[in-house]
Amino acid sequence: MKFILIVLSTVLCFESYGKDSGRVGNGGGVLFCENREPILLDFYEAEFIEAYRYENIRNLPALEIRETLHRRINFFNPEVASLLEHLSIFFDERVTYVDDAKFKIPDDFLNLYYEDICELKVLAVQRKPIMSFDKIFFINKVLWSKVNSMTKVGLKSHELLYFVTLTLGQKNSKSVRRALSYILSDEFTHNKEKFKEKFLNEIFINSSQNEFIKLKINKICKKLKGYGHACTFN
Amino acid sequence: MDMRVLLISFLISLNTFADFREFKFLRESEFSIHSVKCGDSYELLDYKELYQLDSNYDYDLKGETVAEVLSSYFARISEFDYARGLLYRDWISHLEPEIKFINGMNFGRSRDHLNFVEWDGCDIQIFAKVINPNKNTKSVFIDSKIWNKLSVRDKAGFYINYALNLEHIFANRMNHTEYSRYTNALLASNQFSKLKTKDYIPLYRLLRFEQIFYKNIWFVLGFNSTDRTNAFEINSEGDVIIGTFGSGGFFIFEQLKLKSRIDFLNAKGFDLDLNYVQGSYGGVYGSKETFFIRNVRLRETSSCLGRFNLKTLKHFTVKVNVKAGRHYIESITGPILFNGSKVLKIENLNGVWTAIIDRDPRSFSNYDREVGICK
Numbered sequence: 001m002k003f004i005l006i007v008l009s010t011v012l013c014f015e016s017y018g019k020d021s022g023r024v025g026n027g028g029g030v031l032f033c034e035n036r037e038p039i040l041l042d043f044y045e046a047e048f049i050e051a052y053r054y055e056n057i058r059n060l061p062a063l064e065i066r067e068t069l070h071r072r073i074n075f076f077n078p079e080v081a082s083l084l085e086h087l088s089i090f091f092d093e094r095v096t097y098v099d100d101a102k103f104k105i106p107d108d109f110l111n112l113y114y115e116d117i118c119e120l121k122v123l124a125v126q127r128k129p130i131m132s133f134d135k136i137f138f139i140n141k142v143l144w145s146k147v148n149s150m151t152k153v154g155l156k157s158h159e160l161l162y163f164v165t166l167t168l169g170q171k172n173s174k175s176v177r178r179a180l181s182y183i184l185s186d187e188f189t190h191n192k193e194k195f196k197e198k199f200l201n202e203i204f205i206n207s208s209q210n211e212f213i214k215l216k217i218n219k220i221c222k223k224l225k226g227y228g229h230a231c232t233f234n
Numbered sequence: 235m236d237m238r239v240l241l242i243s244f245l246i247s248l249n250t251f252a253d254f255r256e257f258k259f260l261r262e263s264e265f266s267i268h269s270v271k272c273g274d275s276y277e278l279l280d281y282k283e284l285y286q287l288d289s290n291y292d293y294d295l296k297g298e299t300v301a302e303v304l305s306s307y308f309a310r311i312s313e314f315d316y317a318r319g320l321l322y323r324d325w326i327s328h329l330e331p332e333i334k335f336i337n338g339m340n341f342g343r344s345r346d347h348l349n350f351v352e353w354d355g356c357d358i359q360i361f362a363k364v365i366n367p368n369k370n371t372k373s374v375f376i377d378s379k380i381w382n383k384l385s386v387r388d389k390a391g392f393y394i395n396y397a398l399n400l401e402h403i404f405a406n407r408m409n410h411t412e413y414s415r416y417t418n419a420l421l422a423s424n425q426f427s428k429l430k431t432k433d434y435i436p437l438y439r440l441l442r443f444e445q446i447f448y449k450n451i452w453f454v455l456g457f458n459s460t461d462r463t464n465a466f467e468i469n470s471e472g473d474v475i476i477g478t479f480g481s482g483g484f485f486i487f488e489q490l491k492l493k494s495r496i497d498f499l500n501a502k503g504f505d506l507d508l509n510y511v512q513g514s515y516g517g518v519y520g521s522k523e524t525f526f527i528r529n530v531r532l533r534e535t536s537s538c539l540g541r542f543n544l545k546t547l548k549h550f551t552v553k554v555n556v557k558a559g560r561h562y563i564e565s566i567t568g569p570i571l572f573n574g575s576k577v578l579k580i581e582n583l584n585g586v587w588t589a590i591i592d593r594d595p596r597s598f599s600n601y602d603r604e605v606g607i608c609k
Contacts, residue, residue, distance in 0.1 A: 101351045103351060106350075134288060134290065135289070138351075
């Protein structure tokens, strides 16, 4: 009887987590830890699990971090770098900064683990539009003002890459978190080939060959055009 | 009482077309209508979640009273969806006897698809619950504590939410109101005037609306727009490019008695019965300019095509040309005899409808019917 009650309670707890909209992609999470700078979940996981480091970008201004990211991607695939530039403009057109609100914790984050001095908060959410001109990206304005440039650039890049992977059929942001952690890490400098492969495979779903990536870029371009945004890839 | 009087009274009572308690909605279900409580004020969730999150949208319906606002709503819906404008207006006009107001009600936790946002200092609450309409009970329960604090626009929005979900949840068997809430807010917004009918079709597919009565014709809306046999497309001028004929027989529309009608410029008054025909407008069976309607019958009102009286024909095929949104009959084919001879086709030659005789003696069939002459 006790076992049945436990099972029932567990099931009911999942039920009570609430039914989220099917249009909402799982969001950009940030960890707010005692006595530390808030940090993007992608970087936190990489530091915690892989022991990657981010000292080279931690204190850079936002513009330089963006340029670092662009330079690294452009080095091994200029078309992907150019796609992300397109997406960055698209992001700025379709973002809303939301005041006076919190975003719900998505299912994607239920199985995460982190130190108990930290609290995971959702800073950004991406939602599939119904009308082509609907806003797509939503940022918690209050939390945004509390994070540093590394997390801001990381978060925006996360959302752009997540747009790509959602278009290509992914259901959550795990691959994006891994990809971003590779490309912006200090370790990238000494492992370019290996990290390039890992990055492309995570984002383009096991494709690192240029011809397959081109096909997938075309698919993303088509989606952008469907949303009323010019996309000039052929 | 005289039986004739009773019968006539009964027949007259059937004249209002939408006592929705007569509908056997296909599944037992229910839906909730939500408000957002911030401090002591309440707002309809449908509006708050769209207008507060997306600066593209702002409420812009006019009206000082609920009736005035609803009137504006119906006018808007009718602009791009005449049948639903009629239907929803009628459903809502019959709603009041269904409602039970309760002063303070706990409707429990919502099982709907709710927004990803939790506004600071606010709670989302159910203020109305709707169950399947049933002759013996009320079907709408409203917490009057919340209802009395809603604005005119939110009360009007409640009625539209109700009508949309009567179709979306009960008739179309969906299990959340995310898309119907969005539709409610979209229709009441400043974006309405910028959208054309074709812009609503993807939304209709999300709502699982099965048919649309557009330009006097019932069309089927395919849920999968890559399925060409059920696709429905309109160009930017509002002309149908592809569409499969529907019958208007989906049960919620039956009582509207709206029949498809195509007016042919070269066959005035020629009245096809488009229920249960085969064929589609453009697309699979033809092109943008020419399509076929198969298995056609005529309505009794008119059966003359030029001098030919086709009322004896049970099933035939019409080849239609479309130019600048106007329809012309190119030819009629089918099991047709004229003066005992098998007819290959009846077509319009220099403005005169002419029977082209089929000389092949093997082409006769048991289904052939002799056509008469219209005087």
